Amino acid sequence: MVPTTETVLGVFAHVDTTVHALEELRAKGYHDLTVYTPVPVHEIEEVLERDRPVSRVRLFTLIGGLTGAVSGFLLTIWSALVWGLTTGGKPVVSIPPFVVIAFELTILFGGLATLIGMVVLGRLPRLAPSPTFDPRFTNDRFGVAVHCATGRGGSVREILRGAGAEEVRP
Amino acid sequence: MSDSPPTSPTFADVNRDVLRTLGPPGNLYFAWMSVVALILAGGILAWTGQIWWGMGMAGKRVPQQWAMYITTFVFWIGIGHAGTLISAILYLFRARWRTSIYRAAEAMTIFAVLTAGLFPLIHAGRMWFAYFLVPYPNQRDLWPNFRSPLVWDVFAISTYLTISTVFFIVGLIPDIAAVRDASTGWRRRIYALLSLGWEGSDSQWRHYRRAYGLFAALATPLVLSVHSVVSWDFAMALVPGWHSTLFAPFFVDGAIFSGFAMVLVLVLPMRHFFKLHAYIQDKHLDAMGKLILVTGLVLTYFYVCEIFTTLYSGDEFDKASLFWKVTKSYAWALWTMYFCNCVAPLILFWKKARTSPVVLYVVSILVLIGMWFERFNIIVPSLGHAFYPWAWGIYVPTLTDTSIVIGSFAWFLLLFLGFIKVMPSLSIVEVKETLPPPLKDRVHGPHH
Numbered sequence: 148m149v150p151t152t153e154t155v156l157g158v159f160a161h162v163d164t165t166v167h168a169l170e171e172l173r174a175k176g177y178h179d180l181t182v183y184t185p186v187p188v189h190e191i192e193e194v195l196e197r198d199r200p201v202s203r204v205r206l207f208t209l210i211g212g213l214t215g216a217v218s219g220f221l222l223t224i225w226s227a228l229v230w231g232l233t234t235g236g237k238p239v240v241s242i243p244p245f246v247v248i249a250f251e252l253t254i255l256f257g258g259l260a261t262l263i264g265m266v267v268l269g270r271l272p273r274l275a276p277s278p279t280f281d282p283r284f285t286n287d288r289f290g291v292a293v294h295c296a297t298g299r300g301g302s303v304r305e306i307l308r309g310a311g312a313e314e315v316r317p
Numbered sequence: 318m319s320d321s322p323p324t325s326p327t328f329a330d331v332n333r334d335v336l337r338t339l340g341p342p343g344n345l346y347f348a349w350m351s352v353v354a355l356i357l358a359g360g361i362l363a364w365t366g367q368i369w370w371g372m373g374m375a376g377k378r379v380p381q382q383w384a385m386y387i388t389t390f391v392f393w394i395g396i397g398h399a400g401t402l403i404s405a406i407l408y409l410f411r412a413r414w415r416t417s418i419y420r421a422a423e424a425m426t427i428f429a430v431l432t433a434g435l436f437p438l439i440h441a442g443r444m445w446f447a448y449f450l451v452p453y454p455n456q457r458d459l460w461p462n463f464r465s466p467l468v469w470d471v472f473a474i475s476t477y478l479t480i481s482t483v484f485f486i487v488g489l490i491p492d493i494a495a496v497r498d499a500s501t502g503w504r505r506r507i508y509a510l511l512s513l514g515w516e517g518s519d520s521q522w523r524h525y526r527r528a529y530g531l532f533a534a535l536a537t538p539l540v541l542s543v544h545s546v547v548s549w550d551f552a553m554a555l556v557p558g559w560h561s562t563l564f565a566p567f568f569v570d571g572a573i574f575s576g577f578a579m580v581l582v583l584v585l586p587m588r589h590f591f592k593l594h595a596y597i598q599d600k601h602l603d604a605m606g607k608l609i610l611v612t613g614l615v616l617t618y619f620y621v622c623e624i625f626t627t628l629y630s631g632d633e634f635d636k637a638s639l640f641w642k643v644t645k646s647y648a649w650a651l652w653t654m655y656f657c658n659c660v661a662p663l664i665l666f667w668k669k670a671r672t673s674p675v676v677l678y679v680v681s682i683l684v685l686i687g688m689w690f691e692r693f694n695i696i697v698p699s700l701g702h703a704f705y706p707w708a709w710g711i712y713v714p715t716l717t718d719t720s721i722v723i724g725s726f727a728w729f730l731l732l733f734l735g736f737i738k739v740m741p742s743l744s745i746v747e748v749k750e751t752l753p754p755p756l757k758d759r760v761h762g763p764h765h
Contacts, residue, residue, distance in 0.1 A: 160755060160757075161755050161756050161757040162754040162755060162756055163756045163757055163758050164757050180519075181518050181519060181520075182518065182519040183516060183517050183518050183519075184517055184519070184522065185328060185495070185517060185746070185749060186328075186746050186749045186750050187522045187525075187526050187746075187750070188754060190754075191519070192519070192522070192523070192526075195519050195523075196523075199523075201527070202523050202524045202526075202527035202528075204524050204527040204528045204531060205527060205531060208531045208535070212535075222452060222463075223463040226452065226460035226461075226463070227460075227463065229458055229460070230458060230459060230460050232462055232464070237464070241464055244463060244464045244469070245463055247469040247472070247473070247542075247546060248463055248468075248469065248472050250538075250542060251469075251472040251473050251476045251539075251542070251546075252472070252476070254476055254480060254535050254536075254538065254539045254542075255475075255476040255479060255480065257531075257535050258479070258480040258483055258484075258532060258535050258536075259479070259483070261528050261531045261532060261535070262483050262487065262528070264524070264528060265487065265524050265525060265527075265528035266513070268520075268524040269520060269521040269523075269524040269525060270520070270521075271513040271514065271515070271521070272513035272514050273513065273514030273515075273516065274514060275514075276514065276516065277516060277518070280516045280518075282498035282499075283498075284516065284517055285332075285491070285494045285495040285497075285498045285515075285516075285517055286328065286329055286332045286495065286498065286499075287327065287328035287329040287332070287755065311757060
């Protein structure tokens, strides 16, 4: 069976050439791109973020935080009701001290949910390296992997080389 | 960016220089490790003795049931504040000088909180019942008293430890990937596992960056709350010298003050021995010196407020407690604290002092001594001179509790020294982010 898509990888040494390649590719209609960078680069993100919604990690944080707040109040109020400590004329359900517990649990659950969101959405952990990954991408090189229909590889290679890729493969 | 000096390190330099710190350690390192391990062994021996013979070994009796252990507990929790302050608050404020010290500071935070966490257990005596502190369903339907500041403390500190650890590990992931890609053999396999297979693809960075900002946003109120909660352990009680609404900001400020001192105590030798002068520059030391100076001045203001409030309130017990602290048995501790926390940092008004590693080191050590004594002065003399004359008393440290307190410093250093040899103690990614990005066309830069 002939595969219907192929992948071309361009390795870049500079941010501006990478951005240039991305602009070219998008102008030519290639949108299925994976970009590897050693650091998050604002200019590259700006090109890629144009047709993508904001990361959904924040939704995880919101839900986690709210769960924490609610469970903090539920735990304290419920346990005070089942084991009432009547002391010093204070109400059994004393909200001000319970706010401390609810606050801490908001942060705790919110933080853990954010971690889960990052891991799930970023598809981590990744057991085997992606075929287009190169160890230089955690050092000082930038990679642009273009996923395109079979037969379009030639023109993609041309764009990558034209933009200034120091290496194009396959 | 294009006019940056040609000497500025490149991305590859950063990888090389940081990975160099993970090379095989020399004899000096092992000598240090041995000393630290010996001191720790002394501490463990003392603790074993305390478990065997009982809490009397720690010199604890009425009225000072809280003594060295709680002092040291609060001290370590305070140390643990600078890391999250640097990594969360300074991140939100986009203070770029934080990048070269934040990893060491975060590691310090976690190890400090781990050290602090031991003390309530050591202090409680029968630490195998520590799980009583945690709310869990049990056959007696018994729940913790959520009105007690001690239970708030359990929640605050375990949340703080969890969130700082998550923040720390998340920050480490891309760096571990860089270490993985530069190592071979079994090391590579371990780092590959720890890096979760990080590749730095755009979709990974996209969620990572968003998550990192959210962690910072969550950790910022957390760091301010933790020491406030610790301060309420005291402020909620009626003991003269404790019962004050000033305590929360007073504790938070002191924590940041001592935390920065500890960061310097750890980072200055790191910079010297790892030759990281290109990354931890004088301007970083200068910024840290300024923060110590500012928090020190704020702390002095709080001391003045504390004394003023006592004198102005007209409360006889408060005034008696203050008079006793300033002039009697523990006066030496109080004046040591005033000197170390209020006078010593004043030298940092001079820029020369702020950029001199020796001066900074000496000031930092004095600040750490001063801040340990601050907690001692809050706890021991206050308890020793509360309301009833028949309950007054003097506490004298014993060999057991002194060994355990000194051992805790060894435990902390052991963790830190171990860490700097297995993980990048300088953030590869964040240091690179502050460098000018590699551009082919240096004149025009990227498209804006």
